[in-house]
Amino acid sequence: MPRSLVSFLLAGAVLASLLVSAPAAALAQAKSSRLEYRERTLANGMRVLSAVDRSSPTVCINVWYHVGSKDDPDGRSGFAHLFEHMLFKGTRNMKDEQMDRLTEDVGGFNNAFTADDVTVYYEVVPSNYLETLLWAEAERMSSLNVVDKNFLSERDVVKEEYRQNYLARPYGRLFLEIEKKSFTKHPYKRPGIGNIDELNAATIDDVKKFHSDYYRPDNATLVVVGDFDPKQLDAWVDRFFADVPETVDSVAARDHSGAGANGRTAPHGYRAERAVARSGNDFPASETDR
Numbered sequence: 001m002p003r004s005l006v007s008f009l010l011a012g013a014v015l016a017s018l019l020v021s022a023p024a025a026a027l028a029q030a031k032s033s034r035l036e037y038r039e040r041t042l043a044n045g046m047r048v049l050s051a052v053d054r055s056s057p058t059v060c061i062n063v064w065y066h067v068g069s070k071d072d073p074d075g076r077s078g079f080a081h082l083f084e085h086m087l088f089k090g091t092r093n094m095k096d097e098q099m100d101r102l103t104e105d106v107g108g109f110n111n112a113f114t115a116d117d118v119t120v121y122y123e124v125v126p127s128n129y130l131e132t133l134l135w136a137e138a139e140r141m142s143s144l145n146v147v148d149k150n151f152l153s154e155r156d157v158v159k160e161e162y163r164q165n166y167l168a169r170p171y172g173r174l175f176l177e178i179e180k181k182s183f184t185k186h187p188y189k190r191p192g193i194g195n196i197d198e199l200n201a202a203t204i205d206d207v208k209k210f211h212s213d214y215y216r217p218d219n220a221t222l223v224v225v226g227d228f229d230p231k232q233l234d235a236w237v238d239r240f241f242a243d244v245p246e247t248v249d250s251v252a253a254r255d256h257s258g259a260g261a262n263g264r265t266a267p268h269g270y271r272a273e274r275a276v277a278r279s280g281n282d283f284p285a286s287e288t289d290r
């Protein structure tokens, strides 16, 4: 047995004995250090929270939209989750699923989830890609392609999620019933996944209205944590988000005569690449991942 392994095992044994013998009261009194963070609000209403953590050369970017399954329109359950899928489609300057290329191709990852009260998009990337990801998040906030082709394809994906996660699995329907029976009137009673009939009844106009009602800077909070320079972050946030109007129309509903969305341009070195679709599921949960 190598010496390093012996040392490792001894250290583990000592640690285990300490944990076993540590009084519960002492553990209960353990305090975590206070998280230092900065907060600002842009003129268009978007809230920005940030915290520097240089323990690794990475950054995590979150955009929290304050809309969730409780906000699904009547007769259109599953809408917030459907819209979560739509945000991975193209924008004025991005191809479908390009968020995957901007993250996974540089060693990072991304995903999103829909909960009762929020829909959250997040990426973790090496810190030198922070500028690119801020640009990309501003892109999908301001110039999403809300068009029939994307809507119909993502609606089919969501319907398949419903079949796979709830109809095909043992006890799948039980979890739907638990949500329905837990509330009598509150919109939390509607499962975030929706149902096939209501998804079928949804139209592109419903989707556009949902987008303009909720996907806007004054209904969003940007959170950035990791290895970055705060002044540089503020400059990039101002550059990409400050001129996103409070009411954001989809690209499809807008005049295409302008150049880049609101004059914002891609960061230097940005390169468009072909995207590859993918899907992922969580089960069972009130939150719904892509």
Ligand SMILES: [Zn+2]
Pocket (backbone or CB within 6 Å): 081, 085, 158, 161, 288, 289, 290
């Ligand atoms: Zn999904």
